[in-house]
Amino acid sequence: MGHYAQWQRGETVRPLLVRYPQSGTCRFDGCSQPVRTRGLCQRHYKQELRGADLTELPPKVARVKDRECAYPDCTRVAHARDLCLKHYGRAWAFNLTAETFIRLTYQTSCNACGDAGGELHIDHDHSCCPGPRSCGQCIRGVLCMSCNTALGHVKDDAGRLEALANYLATSDPEIGGASWGSLYK
Structure with a gap:
């Protein structure tokens, strides 16, 4: 509700939004992640958007960036199911495991x-x-x-x-x- 509408109804004019700091760390106790929006880090903000109670977050699992695609002779970085984006997309379309996808696509005739x-x-x-x-x-x-x-x-x-x-x-x-x-x- 706007300030004018508050004044017109005879209410005390109050701030429209609660202003949270947009820098520093998350306002959730014990979270040291940088602030993203409304005083919360990205993961706590997503909890708030879902309407869930703010809870302590499990630590993030670091992704292994140096794995290569399991497809023979492919040197791209693995994305999912040990395959790069190109090969994973094709395996996903046919709902195949990496092993089955490789076996099928490595046929010669x-x-x-x-x-x-x-x-x-x-x-x-x-x-x-x-x-x-x-x-x-x-x-x-x-x-x-x-x-x-x-x-x-x-x-x-x-x-x-x-x-x-x-x-x-x-x-x-x-x-x-x-x-x-x-x-x-």
């Missing part, structure tokens, strides 16, 4: 066609997990870009794949007595 060239992609059953993340239980293997794209276009439907294979085996390259090439000359 496509599980469908056997192609050993190019980047391989982790494949999961989209009927189990239709969203952007996987539960980790429906991982089917790794596929090359072509097989992964083809599987996506047929919507993981084995019947549709069979029909396409039959079509390729029985199709006639000439339609109506003329080849496709001669139609466009």
Whole structure:
């Protein structure tokens, strides 16, 4: 409530806010952390925002900054699950442990066609997990870009794949007595 509203109602005009020092140490007894807001350190202020009683805080655990990513040949600093941010993000998307993620991504050939060239992609059953993340239980293997794209276009439907294979085996390259090439000359 503003000063004018206090005066208009006939109340004694009082300060609008309790002013806490913005420097020094936290006002919580026994806390020596620097002040962040309202006379409290950051961690005690978060307790106050949640509406919790202010309590003594457990000591912070120092993060180990010099661990390297567990992914072979990666020299980045580990972020979580012993993986760097890049590898952790991919493992998180498929809900995989670091060991399983490394084992899958270190395969050298496509599980469908056997192609050993190019980047391989982790494949999961989209009927189990239709969203952007996987539960980790429906991982089917790794596929090359072509097989992964083809599987996506047929919507993981084995019947549709069979029909396409039959079509390729029985199709006639000439339609109506003329080849496709001669139609466009």
